[in-house]
Amino acid sequence: MEQPNASMLIIGDELLSGRTQDTNMYYLANELTEVGINLSEARFIRDDTATIVANIVELSTRFDYLFTSGGIGPTHDDITTDCVAQAFGKQVTIRSDAFKILKKYYDEKGIELNEARLRMARIPETADLIENSISGAPGYIIENVYVMAGVPKIFQSMLKTILPKLKKGSPTLSRSVKLHKGEGDIALELEQIVREFSKLNFGSYPFNEKGVHGTNIVIRGKDNKLMIKAEEKVRTLA
Amino acid sequence: MEQPNASMLIIGDELLSGRTQDTNMYYLANELTEVGINLSEARFIRDDTATIVANIVELSTRFDYLFTSGGIGPTHDDITTDCVAQAFGKQVTIRSDAFKILKKYYDEKGIELNEARLRMARIPETADLIENSISGAPGYIIENVYVMAGVPKIFQSMLKTILPKLKKGSPTLSRSVKLHKGEGDIALELEQIVREFSKLNFGSYPFNEKGVHGTNIVIRGKDNKLMIKAEEKVRTLA
Numbered sequence: 001m002e003q004p005n006a007s008m009l010i011i012g013d014e015l016l017s018g019r020t021q022d023t024n025m026y027y028l029a030n031e032l033t034e035v036g037i038n039l040s041e042a043r044f045i046r047d048d049t050a051t052i053v054a055n056i057v058e059l060s061t062r063f064d065y066l067f068t069s070g071g072i073g074p075t076h077d078d079i080t081t082d083c084v085a086q087a088f089g090k091q092v093t094i095r096s097d098a099f100k101i102l103k104k105y106y107d108e109k110g111i112e113l114n115e116a117r118l119r120m121a122r123i124p125e126t127a128d129l130i131e132n133s134i135s136g137a138p139g140y141i142i143e144n145v146y147v148m149a150g151v152p153k154i155f156q157s158m159l160k161t162i163l164p165k166l167k168k169g170s171p172t173l174s175r176s177v178k179l180h181k182g183e184g185d186i187a188l189e190l191e192q193i194v195r196e197f198s199k200l201n202f203g204s205y206p207f208n209e210k211g212v213h214g215t216n217i218v219i220r221g222k223d224n225k226l227m228i229k230a231e232e233k234v235r236t237l238a
Numbered sequence: 239m240e241q242p243n244a245s246m247l248i249i250g251d252e253l254l255s256g257r258t259q260d261t262n263m264y265y266l267a268n269e270l271t272e273v274g275i276n277l278s279e280a281r282f283i284r285d286d287t288a289t290i291v292a293n294i295v296e297l298s299t300r301f302d303y304l305f306t307s308g309g310i311g312p313t314h315d316d317i318t319t320d321c322v323a324q325a326f327g328k329q330v331t332i333r334s335d336a337f338k339i340l341k342k343y344y345d346e347k348g349i350e351l352n353e354a355r356l357r358m359a360r361i362p363e364t365a366d367l368i369e370n371s372i373s374g375a376p377g378y379i380i381e382n383v384y385v386m387a388g389v390p391k392i393f394q395s396m397l398k399t400i401l402p403k404l405k406k407g408s409p410t411l412s413r414s415v416k417l418h419k420g421e422g423d424i425a426l427e428l429e430q431i432v433r434e435f436s437k438l439n440f441g442s443y444p445f446n447e448k449g450v451h452g453t454n455i456v457i458r459g460k461d462n463k464l465m466i467k468a469e470e471k472v473r474t475l476a
Contacts, residue, residue, distance in 0.1 A: 014441055016277045017412075018267030019456065025282070029256030039254045041289075042282040044263070047441075051279075074425040075442035076432050116425030151444055174255075187312045187354030194314050203252055203285075204313035206389060218257065 003169035006032055006065040008042040009055050011080055012150060015044050015070075024069045024155045031159060036169030037065070047071060052083035060087070060145050065166065067159075070150030072139065074116040084147055085124040095123045098138055105136030130158045172220050175227050177234045180214045182206070186237045190217065197230045199223065241407035244270055244303040246280040247293050249318055250388060253282050253308075262307045262393045269397060274407030275303070285309060290321035298325070298383050303404065305397075308388030310377065312354040322385055323362040333361045336376055343374030368396045410458050413465050415472045418452045420444070424475045428455065435468045437461065 071080030130139035309318030
């Protein structure tokens, strides 16, 4: 089975100014890996209309899936929805399905669904809503683009909703070997192993734990038997 | 003074598989913000030659600076240097200046400068070396591209070396106001303030601390007096 590939667009000035540290990319990467979808590229971009539109067009064309995070709230700097609509040549309106969700959510809380909050019911035509179990305001799916919130808890909740419906690949298996040798000590022998097991993918990741240097070798592939053989070989480098 | 802009390319399968969480982007973002350089875009890409080359060409053309992180070690999956050279049509050779640095470093440690470690002296012609005070192997600068290690300690040490030499902008000032109101409660009044202070940039960032919702409003700009006035207005939203 072909492994579907995915991209991610993380939208927000606050991330590129260092004010906020993103956790959504790391979370998405782990979740996709588990279900056999390949996160191929992730981009952090600023809250700028032309930039957002261009990236949505490019990434949704190049990859099976595009997941976005950020910029769908009620304030003036939340411009993602208008950009997504522009990218697909769609109109944005206050949709009755989204309106009902927000109305119910705020009525239950005894909070007024004011003009600002109502902005969160602005959804591009033809998009399918993604449930937000945390704070009401839905995300949405338009073609192969999954538009989700930037707040980590809400992003995670939305991802949980959509994951079961995605086309998945056969999960990539991985085996990790921790060696207490520097990369430079094992690189040449490792290269021979890499050549011998050309159907597998080998990553070499140096680490430094409390002053002790070493290397983690990660073997990735689909063929478990072959990977066990490769792991045995890698262990001889210790 | 025009604010220089910058981009970042973070190279490595381990980041996109969720195996490793990046810290270099967050670190760079903070350091650049402090010296008045605008980090405009950051991309995480896989260890794939065509992808790396295309991104180096694109980002180094579009931005004043491109900083890269990852893929310059001694192992088979460290392909960044060959990609950088290809992007600029340069040859890669074992350079005597880089060789001397490595030789001295490993001699002092009593470690053999073997064939694998020698790979780290492979530097594109015409590039200027960046000192690595942690583990010897240098990074380098070629045109407006700054090629640095992926290991956070080494990345940070290299950045410290190059920062004083970069063309800087006037630092963007920022003032932050913490409001214990949801974004939806303040969005409309905030929008009026945003219109009134059109020379300033306003970001609205919802937070949830131990179940308490609120919004951080961040005002960014160059004109401190104007920002003080804007902050006063924002505080009236409390």
